[in-house]
Amino acid sequence: MAKHLFVTGGVVSSLGKGLTCASIGMLLEHRGLRVRLQKFDPYINVDPGTMSPYQHGEVYVLDDGSETDLDLGHYERFTQAPLTRDCNYTTGKIYLSVIQKEREGRFYEGKTVQVIPHVTDEIKAAIHRLATDDVDVVITEIGGTVGDIEGLPFLEAIRQFALDVGRENCVYIHLTLVPYLKAAGELKTKPTQHSVGMLRQIGIQPDILICRSEHPIAPEDKDKIALFCNVERKAVIEERDKQFSIYEVPLSLVNHGLDEILVKRLKLKAGPLDLSDWRAMVERIIHPKHEARIAVVGKYMKHRDSYKSVYESLDHAGIANQARVLCVRVEAEEVDARGAEAILSGVDGILVPGGFGMRGIEGKIEAIRYARLRGIPFFGICLGMQCAVVEFARDVLHLADANSTEFDPSAAHPVICLMEEQQLVRERGGTMRLGSWPCALAPESLSARAYGAQLVHERHRHRYELNNGYRPAFEQHGLIAAGSSPDGSIVEIMELRGHPWFVAVQFHPEFKSKPTQAHPLFRDFVAAALERREAVRLGSERDKR
Numbered sequence: 001m002a003k004h005l006f007v008t009g010g011v012v013s014s015l016g017k018g019l020t021c022a023s024i025g026m027l028l029e030h031r032g033l034r035v036r037l038q039k040f041d042p043y044i045n046v047d048p049g050t051m052s053p054y055q056h057g058e059v060y061v062l063d064d065g066s067e068t069d070l071d072l073g074h075y076e077r078f079t080q081a082p083l084t085r086d087c088n089y090t091t092g093k094i095y096l097s098v099i100q101k102e103r104e105g106r107f108y109e110g111k112t113v114q115v116i117p118h119v120t121d122e123i124k125a126a127i128h129r130l131a132t133d134d135v136d137v138v139i140t141e142i143g144g145t146v147g148d149i150e151g152l153p154f155l156e157a158i159r160q161f162a163l164d165v166g167r168e169n170c171v172y173i174h175l176t177l178v179p180y181l182k183a184a185g186e187l188k189t190k191p192t193q194h195s196v197g198m199l200r201q202i203g204i205q206p207d208i209l210i211c212r213s214e215h216p217i218a219p220e221d222k223d224k225i226a227l228f229c230n231v232e233r234k235a236v237i238e239e240r241d242k243q244f245s246i247y248e249v250p251l252s253l254v255n256h257g258l259d260e261i262l263v264k265r266l267k268l269k270a271g272p273l274d275l276s277d278w279r280a281m282v283e284r285i286i287h288p289k290h291e292a293r294i295a296v297v298g299k300y301m302k303h304r305d306s307y308k309s310v311y312e313s314l315d316h317a318g319i320a321n322q323a324r325v326l327c328v329r330v331e332a333e334e335v336d337a338r339g340a341e342a343i344l345s346g347v348d349g350i351l352v353p354g355g356f357g358m359r360g361i362e363g364k365i366e367a368i369r370y371a372r373l374r375g376i377p378f379f380g381i382c383l384g385m386q387c388a389v390v391e392f393a394r395d396v397l398h399l400a401d402a403n404s405t406e407f408d409p410s411a412a413h414p415v416i417c418l419m420e421e422q423q424l425v426r427e428r429g430g431t432m433r434l435g436s437w438p439c440a441l442a443p444e445s446l447s448a449r450a451y452g453a454q455l456v457h458e459r460h461r462h463r464y465e466l467n468n469g470y471r472p473a474f475e476q477h478g479l480i481a482a483g484s485s486p487d488g489s490i491v492e493i494m495e496l497r498g499h500p501w502f503v504a505v506q507f508h509p510e511f512k513s514k515p516t517q518a519h520p521l522f523r524d525f526v527a528a529a530l531e532r533r534e535a536v537r538l539g540s541e542r543d544k545r
């Protein structure tokens, strides 16, 4: 029977619950256990697909096409656990299912449908769904903060869950903040006590507290937390901010013995812990040999989470190349206003990520032209590829008013247009071309070399595509379709001949990169950027002489 681990958060949001769950999952896997992870988000949207990146950060797409919370990205980067649409439930998705059953009129036998038991049953069923025979531990993260009105049904459901499967088969972990008060010169444990108090009122007694803190927590403070929160002393675990990377988090949890506490408490049949691969990876982060400056030109730059997986993938590519990647976040509108040279001179590579809507488009196009003409390695992703196509059409094919019909529905040269399957779609939620699709690679292409394969599978989230009518003209002038759907109908990758590294993809490779296994395209992009940096350095030394 699978064991269950429930992770809640208190005091403030953004404590890194997702990272903690992912880290625990990774540690248990490294002890030979089979793990599944899942997240409950208390908001009403059915999924984050319709939310602005400002609101929610990146929408993380899975192979099966579900649009999910970005914490699932952490789960995939840290563990091997397969993720599906069963791994992310919102209040909206739970209620949608309850209401559909009620409308069908068969399920509730004429009863009044209520939060308890019907909504909580629906939540518990979602947890059970992951606890299949081939699984040792299911880790369930409850989004939000204890005390939120919206979170109550989820907390009630995980309380009841222990009654169903046995308290000894469940562990409750609560993440809190232990803030430092400068004026008093000390750490404060009271917010943690209050937060645990609130959990206990609901009927959940946490077994383990993970206390986020900017400073070391003194033994007296840990004693106090243990006593007031009714938690074993050794289960009060400090989690300090990490100096170099989020990938250090599991290592510090091990130092505090978390994996051993879990194994003992849940009586898991676990093997010894071997973290040599992970430690070697973290070593490479701490001691890089090279450095590359990569500009990411997008439009949600102030919000760190909007391109979360892109930034992570660049870090992974750095690890693979033994380099530190310095990410220069550039607002596309700035490039438009001040010119590419002013903003982008001195970078070793330019990446234009995905996005929606008109704002910043001209700046992205300007940045791509700069990369194309200067021979700066360029990586375009989704909207980034579409902009590269528009740029090339305007500047090289001399189609001055080439555009995507997303931005100009009556463009004289619609080089990017709505996919046929999208033309009749009216609803916004979950209706794009989503999830994993095969892509056949052209032999001899940069992409085929990077992947070392002829057929790959990548994740998608888009409505528009390259207009095939213009494909011959592009190819005549050197912008080649280096990857397409196996039937050849949808262009997936464009590459520029005669340029050191210019690759633009319709899919989102950032969703398939791991710190221990960088995505091949990100890896080669950063390698090309490092090569360019070295060439520029040698060139300027020669000039000085």
Ligand code: GLN
Pocket (backbone or CB within 6 Å): 353, 354, 355, 356, 357, 381, 382, 383, 384, 406, 461, 462, 463, 464, 465
């Ligand atoms: N807005 C573009 C489309 O729908 C690109 C989407 C994206 O970058 N994810 O095709």
